[in-house]
Amino acid sequence: MPTSRSYRDSCGIARALDVVGERWALLVVRELLLTPQRFSELRHALPHVSSNLLADRLRELEHNGVIRRSPAGSRVYELTERGRGLEPILVALGDWGIDVPQPPGPAALSATSVLIFLRGAARPDPAAPPTTCRLELGGRVWTVRMASGRVEVQAGEPATAAVSIRTEPTTLSALLNDPARLASACADGSAAVVGDMSAVERLLRSVQDGGNNSSPMSTSLSGSAK
Amino acid sequence: MPTSRSYRDSCGIARALDVVGERWALLVVRELLLTPQRFSELRHALPHVSSNLLADRLRELEHNGVIRRSPAGSRVYELTERGRGLEPILVALGDWGIDVPQPPGPAALSATSVLIFLRGAARPDPAAPPTTCRLELGGRVWTVRMASGRVEVQAGEPATAAVSIRTEPTTLSALLNDPARLASACADGSAAVVGDMSAVERLLRSVQDGGNNSSPMSTSLSGSAK
């Protein structure tokens, strides 16, 4: 049964929190920032949310016009225009949260989380030629493109790609913190690269280089690499 | 007893929400955006929060470095540098929440809420000479200054002022929506103006004029004017 409790405050901030302030709500929105997702995909990305609560949140967010079913009535959830308006807020909140101490114990890390971080922190050389990477992460395929000094991320297969990478979010996060581990990750099988290895190195290093000057992301979001 | 429950997610967004995602936490931060406040002032601004919960939140936010006691050990709470980093996020969230339907029934509206809205929505004529207004709102005195096309708000008495206004947050909010009511508000005593009445009109109208083109605040945050 969906939550119905309000701050009873006219302020826009309070009204926003009436809609997206319940527990897990903003993390559901986060998961939908890059691509529509199914119920089971959301559960996989948010392993600590219980199924009934996820169902409640999806109902509430849909009722409040933040998300919708992709073909109406289906089980694929996507952001509405209004929901997409939360994107800059979530990105800013993520920047703010970077220097909050890591929670103790093992922590989840979804593909979407790492990719949003990558997209925001990477500063590829604007002079370098555009490069497209195919990335298989958390059971989905993503298109990661370095162009004009920034990184774009899309769900789905690229038309063409200089390189294909397969790994898990935790490993990718570790590599973003320390690109030098790429060789050993390939060696022990936690990452697999086919194609132009130097493109991968450029991608990883562009986070290291760019992170220092323009945003407070140096500590990064390295998962407790279990 | 303070809350200790984590999303157990390495993502910066989740870690931010571990700190400021609990109920009422961001509204406490909101109240401290313009000036340090005492426990009783926070209770007055947030009439629906229970005293034990407010005490819990203050403890947690202090423990997490978002707020501190103004002279350490006192009962005046203020934002830390880290806490102030939430300001742009809260402002953006407030913009987003503007077109969330007003909650049913009577709603609270703190002085801080109205002033943050005023500051963000007002677009005074950049060509007009700077003007300082003294504003007595919700039992505190504020300095509101129109200069170089925007409005600055500070707590405390101005050194000099073109006009002094005394009213309540709800009334001010109604006037921001409809400056034409200023005369009747003065007549029935819900607002009192001493000094340059035209300065007040300029301030109020600058919200109407500026709100349309640059931000989505036309529906405003009018309280249920009971």
Added chain:
DNA sequence: CTGGATCCACTGCGATACTG
């Protein structure tokens, strides 16, 4: 009087089990 602490009822949440 401010600045809380204590007690209690309730409901949203978390975990597990189960169903169309």
Added chain:
DNA sequence: CAGTATCGCAGTGGATCCAG
């Protein structure tokens, strides 16, 4: 796969009480 059903408990809301 996409949820629903159930249950114990933590977090919340509200009232009252207490210390400086």
